[in-house]
Amino acid sequence: MASSRFCEVQQAPPIEVFAVSKAFTDSTHEKKVNLSVGAYRTDEGKPWVLPVVRKVEQELAADNTLNHEYLPILGLEAFSTAAAKMLLGATHPAITGGRVTAVQTLSGTGGLRVAAEFLGRVLKYNTAYHSAPTWGNHNLIFKQAGFTNIAPYRYWDGGKRGLNFDGMIEDLSNAPENSVIILHACAHNPTGVDPTQEQWKKIADVMEKRKLFPLFDSAYQGFASGDLDNDAWAVRYFAERGFEMMGTQSFSKNFGLYNERIGNLMVVVKDTACIVPMKSQLTLLVRGSYSNPPCHGARIVSRVLNDPALFEEWKGCIRTMSGRIIEMRKGLRERLEKLGTPGTWDHITAQIGMFSFTGLTAAQAKHIADKYHIFLLSSGRINMCGITTGNIDHVAEAINDAVCNITN
């Protein structure tokens, strides 16, 4: 047998979040808890298909006028338009002025990739900044899209378990012109720490002065505070300030449509004449990557966003999910304070969204996994959705044990 062309291919390093999830799945321990994966869970610890989603799927299935024909390359327009309105607000001057365009993407990741390809290959930008820390895939996406300069801006302050605002401003002030700045619109992943409105204003000041390009990653609109408008404040503010910018939207979490890969890439321009050439370039990028996006998820979201009654029903579902998370945050903090766990724990309730940067070290995380079969990331990130009324005592106990007994 001739030797293979691929015998030099090395085993790739595993991606931590999947490896940890696997460890959870493989564990046979009765009281095991998965605090690593980024998906919502009910208080019974189960995945939740939103009732409004099930309802719409039934409607779609019963609709004999529907078929499986190709969507346009840039996706379902009714979906993209509604999604952009959801992010900016239907009466936002950028929208009423016709200066917003949007295309359907393969969820948030796909939106970021198309954005990065456009910014890199068409505008020839080569520098991008992301928060330290950030979602692991940000760096990989921009690297694959050809960016040669990818650097962090300071963000997480481990000491005060909050935002290192001065560090962030300083780093942005030193970023070269035309740098793409990846900003988390709300519910920062992995820390759960968001800038205040006052801080966002100052961030905008620096970015305007230094001519930096804002790219908002909005994966949790509605899911963070329970209020769509609240969670979009930063994006709307920047658009109102007159920035040209991009925003990627994911409907994985707020619609629970994880595996249908439904997302949107929204662009705000100053000159409406740019929109047609820009779309033609986006078309070429998409065509060479996957031709056109999947229709199922787009149909579901479009139907909900465009129907007032379904929209209200969906907003109720978001309040349910965000409400449960806020309850668990409160409960965890109370228990840790009651146990007298060393350190301060108000960051658990100050942080927002699915994730919390607990401040636990890698060694402490390992201890918790080994002894208690509670699985979290080595960064100390936990998914609040993994906590239920059934396991919250157990989780608090484990954290308390680790903090008390495991030091570096």
Next chain:
Amino acid sequence: GSRRKVLLVHRNSKKTAHKINSSWWSGVEMGPPDAILGVTEAFKRDTNPKKMNLGVGAYRDDSGKPFVLPSVRKAEELILSQKLDKEYLPISGNAEFCKKAIGLALGDDHPALTDGLNVTVQGISGTGALRIGSTFLSKFFPGPKTVWLPAPTWGNHVPIFKHVNMDVQQYRYYDPNTCGFNFTGALEDIRKIPENSLIMLHACAHNPTGVDPKDEHWDELSKVIKERKLLPFFDMAYQGFASGDVAKDAYAVRKFLADGHKICLSQSFSKNMGLYGERAGAFSIICNDKDEAARVLSQVKILIRPLYSNPPLHGSRIVATILNTPELHSIWLNDVKGMADRIIAMRSKLKANLEKEGSVRNWAHITEQIGMFCFTGMTPQQVEKLTKEHSVYLTKDGRISVAGIASTNVDYLAHAMHQVTK
């Protein structure tokens, strides 16, 4: 006088400079228009009631309507009743789908599969599968970073490879003199391809020509490609849709494997299951051993994650359900044969009608070619006349989508084609 002129010039250049600096996008050039889309747009604008759209690459029933396969409807009902969750798929996609997809291509009990030699991942239909392939090969293929494509080939093959910084070259394929396969020319060119290169092959129902090598041709191609130590990358977008027989349409793929080639393969379920917009496809590499397959899979996953993290479920679930449920599987075989049969019938009728019209041209290629498309051999001038005078819309290269022909308008088409070619 001159002072005023200077002030005006100064103000204008200030305005220009301000405009350049004020928008990020002012340098964005208009991309080239999509040729096929242009055909559809022009078709839509035409008010002639007899107009025909032979540009679209999607199946139409005999009423000219999109066709949702009965097996697909049944599968969807079944899936809906199961009330499954919507959790993220693994990066590599729906495992059942991957297993059944490659099983369909090779045969479920093919030794390569039972021995675990295949890496099979879900892709965003055929395009996405090809893109996973091109991305992997651009990074890990040890040979020249060039793909050899048949002339002509599906237009999108080129950007799929160019976007990952690979070169494209061509080998002769279509013979315009016979409207058939240029077997001699293909062999000559393939013999000159540098050793250890990458060659792309359409498994069946070549797009855009409809011209497929005969089985004996494939046997010879396999030998020569082996002699040159080339890596064959098969694009199989029409299995079952070409002849109506899934095994027959997979002849080339299976023969190459039997001859010892370790192939790459992209599969699409857009046409053979009518799942166009659901984007169900698969990319496979046949490896040397299980260990190599594991290593290759780990690297493929690293490349998928920054593209879109993990693939969409809906389409893949439909495919897996159909292929896994014996009753649905046999309904599907019937459905796909039905589509293939209708296309073959339209080919026959078109050729017969052209002869009835009194055409003395050789139209044998219409029935010799296979699949959705037919390279008619008409010149761009004849095509233009066909569109302008008869409202028949097709691409400049003379390609028609046979799926766009119905029993109600095949006579009209034959008449029109005869008028412009006589």
